[in-house]
Amino acid sequence: MKHKTLKNLIIALILIFLYLPIIILVLYSFNTSKMNVLFEGFTLDWYKNLFNNRTLLEAFTNTFIIAITSTITSTVLGTIGAIGLYKYNFKFKSFINLLLYIPIVIPEIVLGISLLSVYTLTKLELGMFTLILSHISFSIPFVIVSVRSTFSKSLDTYEEAAKDLGADDIKTFFKITLPQIMPGVISGATLAFTLSLDDVVISYFTAGPGSNTLPLQIYSMIKTGISPDVNALTTLMLLVTMIILFSLTFIQGRKIVGEKK
């Protein structure tokens, strides 16, 4: 019995440690007081403020445009890349496999600076385009690694079985391969999306005028202290990400129903 109580206590502590900050943040976004110290009363004023703050709204739209475009592009490219790296043998294949991990492990600041120098060198104007490009480039390795983990010998046999039953390459890909690697594609896309959504460092280097993103905006806002409208803003972000993540997990769950009980 004692053992069980201790176990529950530890679980409770971990959960509190993980979620208390988030709960406080959400609570304070409804606080009438401007200070994040005492909860004085309930209000939706901060949310109203948000919708009147044009800079914030613009950053909000930018962030999601960047996140969605870069997620879709990097997922498509990364999936194709993973398939290519799995199915074909070519020179320097193992070297390319190794190269994939470098963007994952090098410090973001290095990646940010190097991307910036590329843009300067090629005289690309910093803005939405460079931001999207940067987000695509750091997301692709994550997608490739995630998709690649779903390949297996049995997938090869499923593809052969499909061909044997008369399905051409395109049909085999859409009817067999894609549904089978879907879990990897979805988790790759989820990773790409969340990475893009909260990226500060790389965006800091590659953003230009008129391409402010939410994380950058929040970062500049908290230089003068955390105001309740930041709380409201982050609560909204939390909500949106959660909705997207849950729906992705839901799709994934449905796709692989029956596959593994």
Place this chain on the structure above:
Amino acid sequence: MKTVVKLENISKSYEKGKYVIKNLSLDVYEGEFLTLLGSSGCGKTTILRMISGLEHVTDGKVYIDDKDVTEVDPTKREVNTIFQNFALFPHMTVYENVSFGLKMKKINKQEIKERVTEVLKLVELDGFEERYPSQLSGGQQQRVAIARGIIMNPKVLLLDESLASLDLKLKKMMQIELKKIQKKLGITFIYVTHDQDEALTMSDRIIIIEKGVIKQEGSPKEIYEHPNSVFVADFIGESNIFKSTIIHIDENKTIVDFDGKHFSIPRNEKDEIGKMVNIMVRPENVTISTEPFQNAIKGVIKTIVYDGSITKLFVDNEGDFDLRVTVKGSVDYKEGDTTYIIVDDKDIVAIREENHEE
């Protein structure tokens, strides 16, 4: 008999100069149950894959129904494969799996439905349409795989060790069931296995393959009773093989000597006195006795294995060679007993191997 599949001098090599299959020719007749039998790595699966088109031939030609399909894509060949682990699409229901091939052929929905219903009835799986493969037992999955293949009305159904993953009892049941389905549909089956029991039970004809070359072909009875090489005799069933020497040649029989005992075998024109001949006798064809007998081989029982309907005895002849004896039911002998083994001339199969390349 009409030939449905014809392999003409086919070879397969993945590395230059190294052949997995070398210059192999084979005719498969309409409606037969043909088994390619061989140990793992002998190239039997490669042969199957070259018929289905999943593997290219390095040399030679493949004909299906008299048409040269050597360069034809697997999607366009009128053969279907049942894969080793069935390869049922896990994200599709039984219905979707079985109808997959017909959908690819763009057959109308109504006809697909009728044919799926019909074929599922045949494999006794009606009512399982909406299940996913993971919700089925091994035997049921096997039957879905068969249904998915035969719904296409293939000229030939290729089965790649399709029973290997089932447990023994289910395997025995499915062997009989497969044979029944094959008889009913009249489709040619080419079955690949390393399991000699399975081959003997199901086949009309067995092709024994070793190192990419056909060693022997014939009905199960022919192969069991008249193996043409030590390899085949050893591979199919249990056997006692002795090296004997020709000591006398008559008009129509040859006398050989083995361990001082003399046996008579039918004469072969190439027989010469002093030449070595392998003689083979199946363990169930020898008689064992405790009484000394003329021309009987003396030995001591080393091990007795009771196996229900039969008992297996391993007899040691002073360390020179081991003899296997199989008797029906149980025996009164003990391990260590001295026995005499009588081999009748008519049960002896002489194996004269002409080519000693190895």
